[in-house]
Amino acid sequence: MSVHSRLAACIVFTTLGPCAFAQLTPPPALGSPPHAQAGPAAPVVSGRIQRWLINPNGEVDGLLLADGTQVSFPPHLSAAVQQLLKPGDTVQVSGRRAANAPVVRAATLTADSGRSVSDQPPAPDAPSPPPREPGALTGALTAMSADGQVAREIYTDRGDVNGVVLDDGTIVRFPPQAGAQLAMIVQPGGKLYAKGWGSSSASGNALEATAIGSTSDDLHELFARPNGEQAGLPRGPREERLAPAPTAP
Incomplete structure (x- = not known):
């Protein structure tokens, strides 16, 4: 997804x-044949x-x-x-x-x-997982930023660059088209600053970038609003739009 x-x-x-x-499969029984050599597929x-x-x-x-x-x-x-x-x-x-x-x-x-x-794909008669309640993941992601040197690129299964690992271990993900357009920034050894939404866990830090640049003063927005304008950080799941302050008569 x-x-x-x-x-x-x-x-x-x-x-x-x-x-x-x-x-999760158990270890093979003693005397069982070894794994067959894999072919190209x-x-x-x-x-x-x-x-x-x-x-x-x-x-x-x-x-x-x-x-x-x-x-x-x-x-x-x-x-x-x-x-x-x-x-x-x-x-x-x-x-x-x-x-x-x-x-x-x-x-x-x-x-x-x-x-x-x-x-393993689900069995044909397996029940579907129950639907997740609306808002169940609210607050799962937080606004984050990352700043560091690109240690290595991350690829899609088709070979397109869609992320990087920074020298501090932070993972920054982005759309493959952004990886192609910003190749000079996301290549190993490059200096990268990113802001977006993500999470921190025992496994590490990762974020989906909404803007990337070589510094915080040189950011390229990655997502556009429906009217074509470049968007900044998206609103949080529960953030409400504030009404404009009334003007004095």
């Missing part, structure tokens, strides 16, 4: 439960987990391996993956990689113990 579209719609969010459709990569990648909602939706490989997975696997793995562990990942893309889209993540987490 796109954080970008939710920001353009005044920060109205609807998310799945943290472990929806995640399946299901590459297998392995390595030590360097750090989690988190989205502005505070959910883990990817990881970086020590060799620089980026792995992505749906945010509804966040809790299950963190129960199985932690930074510093070795993981084997099977999944898919688009042609020339620097990202592996994980279908299964397997720990050294042999246990794994797989992204």
Whole structure:
């Protein structure tokens, strides 16, 4: 689900439960055959987990391996993956990689113990999750800013730049078209200042940028109002519009 579209719609969010459709499998029995070698449609990569990648909602939706490989997975696997793995562990990942893309889209993540987490579609007869009450996520996101040097870029499954990791570990996400337009700012080694909406958690800090620049005095607004004017930070979920003060007769 796109954080970008939710920001353009005044920060109205609807998310799945943290472990929806995640399946934790036991280690294989002794004598069971080893994993089959993956073909082009299901590459297998392995390595030590360097750090989690988190989205502005505070959910883990990817990881970086020590060799620089980026792995992505749906945010509804966040809790299950963190129960199985932690930074510093070795993981084997099977999944898919688009042609020339620097990202592996994980279908299964397997720990050294042999246990794994797989992204499983819901059963045809599985009940739908109950609808979230309106306003249930109100206050989940807060206005944030980030300032630092770009340590590395983050990519979509198709290979477009849609975020960066700063030198202090903060993750800044933005629409892929912004990554293309602001390539000189978001490239590794560049100085970046961003403001937007996000969250802080034990996993780290992440925000969805509404404006990006090399400094706070040189910001490029990323979202436009319906009339075409550039918008600043969106209003908070419960922020009310104040009536103009009456003028003196």
